Amino acid sequence: MYAFDIERPATVAEAVAALSNEDAQALGGGQTLIPTLKQRLASPEKLVSLTGVAEMKGISSAGGVLTIGGGTTHDDVAADGSYKALSELAVNIGDPAVRSRGTIGGSLANNDPSACYPAAALASGATIVTNTREIAADDYFVGLFETALDEGEIITAVKFPIPEKANYQKFVQPASRFALVGVFVAKTADGVRVAVTGASNEGVHRWTAAEDALSKDFSAGALEGLSVSADDLIADLHGSAEYRAHLVAVMTKRAVAAAS
Template sequence: MYDFEFERPATIADAVAALGDEDAQALGGGQTLIPTLKQRLAMPGKLVSLTAIREIRGVCEDDEGHLCIGGGTTHAVVAREAADRFPGLASLAARIGDPAVRNRGTIGGSLANNDPSACYPAAALAANATVVTDRRTIVADDYFQGMFTTALDDGEIIAEVRFPVPEASNYQKFIQPASRFALVGVFVAKFADGVRVAVTGASESGVFRWSKAEAALSRNFTPDALSGLTVPADGMIGDLHGSPEYRAHLIGVLTKRAVSAAT
């Protein structure tokens, strides 16, 4: 890979300062970025590793009952420590990549990268999580802005992700058998004031909410409530793993399965 400067600050403040340089890039767990650097698809002048910043690691609960996950928390830790409080989220984290990848990859890295087939964006959008950065808070509805695009500014660091905890939730992931990424993934979250459904892997615009299904499920939280509802294939991803029509069809199937598993 290309040469670069490497820094490993121990505080958010030092990391933000290091990222102030033009051409600096934050490095989370590196499970996407390091392979990307090897392929020479990225060429930052400086890498700022976030792995030494203790204050952005760990899982806790705030006074309002939100599950607060530090941006530098690995998938393995979320799978373990969110299991009692938010099993739908823990189960999602436990299915990302493989055990070794889950020991490095972080929730902040996944959300900052916003890969259109990543799992975490579906949970964050379905639960309407709040992304807390070094400088502001951003609600999920405003955060995701298309494939690999988010509301984050250059050099902005995800310090924490704050999840409202649903009454019931489930994530269904239909894996692309070679990469094990989601060919389509659907996260359903039922709250006292309504149901939210977020879809990853399917759309050329990245993660999105299926509002028709949300309205139907908010009235009647059963798989039958989805009968007759379909997603148009327009704007869905088409590649050798599946056509736009196939992905659109899977959204309906997986949403029914998620509701069925959550009830």
């Protein structure tokens, strides 16, 4: 690890001010950034820890929308239970240490192409709330580790409309236990949304053909004969693009069957 300064602001305003420094880097739960620093793969001059910002923590529910503070840990989301599929997703992120430190804001800001939360946010039609604006999930995820966030912009909360039915199925990459393929299915009065993580070189994305079929008939059978192209899917040690394409269909069926 290279030497760095650290600031621990208590409010969003202080955090934003601290991040205005060009070489400052926001630090959430540190479950990605700290290992990166330890390997000397990043050298920020200043880390701005967000863990002391009380206004970014906590979960509240009103009018069918679950609002989760950006600094809320996976453990707290797992324990909440008011959006069952989301809590079940959080239970299976990483390991106990990761869940007790890692935050939903950190995960969404990092936008790892194999992370779980991006699939939940995109399928749920969530809104990413920052210190300056609100961003619809459809506009938020740009690509691998890329988001619509500007420099120094902080995710203060995420708003999830709670669907009628939803489920997340993760086929784990056996070493990291990130998603080799993860599929989040959410059914609302407006239709069905299906988001896929882990599979694509473009990052999290929606499977619109499946959405159309499921919006007409929300059953695993409605997906018969549907498949995704292996073009642009990730191929690595753990699975080819064809295997991932196959898993997308399998996991989607399972998510529909398990949705509640």
